[in-house]
Amino acid sequence: QVQLVESGGGLVQAGGSLRLSCAASGRTFSSYAMGWFRQAPGKEREFVAAIRWSSASIYYADSVKGRFTISGDNAKNTVYLQMNSLKPEDTAVYYCATQSASRRFGLREFRGYDYWGQGTQVTVSS
Numbered sequence: 001q002v003q004l005v006e007s008g009g010g011l012v013q014a015g016g017s018l019r020l021s022c023a024a025s026g027r028t029f030s031s032y033a034m035g036w037f038r039q040a041p042g043k044e045r046e047f048v049a050a051i052r053w054s055s056a057s058i059y060y061a062d063s064v065k066g067r068f069t070i071s072g073d074n075a076k077n078t079v080y081l082q083m084n085s086l087k088p089e090d091t092a093v094y095y096c097a098t099q100s101a102s103r104r105f106g107l108r109e110f111r112g113y114d115y116w117g118q119g120t121q122v123t124v125s126s
Contacts, residue, residue: 002026002115004096009120012086016124020081022096022117029053033099033107034072034079038092038122048094049081050107059107064090086124093119 008020022034035050049070050059058070069082079096097113105112 002098004098004115004117006094006096006117006120009094009122011123011125014086014088014124014126016086017082017084018086018122020083020094020096020120020122022079022081024077024079024096024098027098027115029077029098030074032101035097035099035107035113036070036079036081036094037097037110037113038090038094039119040092043092045095045110047108047110051079052107061108083122086122088124088126091122091124093121095119 003025005023006020008018012018030053033050033052036048037045038048039045047061048064049068051070051072053074067085072079095116097116100112100114
């Protein structure tokens with residue numbers, strides 16, 4: 001059974017930093033990409049960042065490029081999201097996910113993932 005467990009969320013002032021972690025189990029993750037999404041109240045879930053283990057390719061949403069960094073430890077099946085220069089608009093529940101086995105959709109789409117963590121709240125105060 002695939003399980004994803006996020007941690008590291010919290011309350012931070014604007015301009016501050018947080019590091020999210022996502023520990024994964026139940027799948028050979030070296031064959032799958034991992035992604036981070038976020039969802040603010042009343043808004044749709046949106047793509048934040050993704051990483052392909054096989055090629056080390058990395059993708060970011062324009063809104064976080066230059067401020068967030070995704071990385072991973074393949075040996076630990078853990079993905080990280082380092083978030084710097086946080087803004088109030090970054091406030092959301094952050095989810096990690098693992099790429100769908102079907103590969104039907106791109107990594108920037110939530111349909112491109114088949115397993116999700118429970119989410120961790122990030123709140124940025126102004």
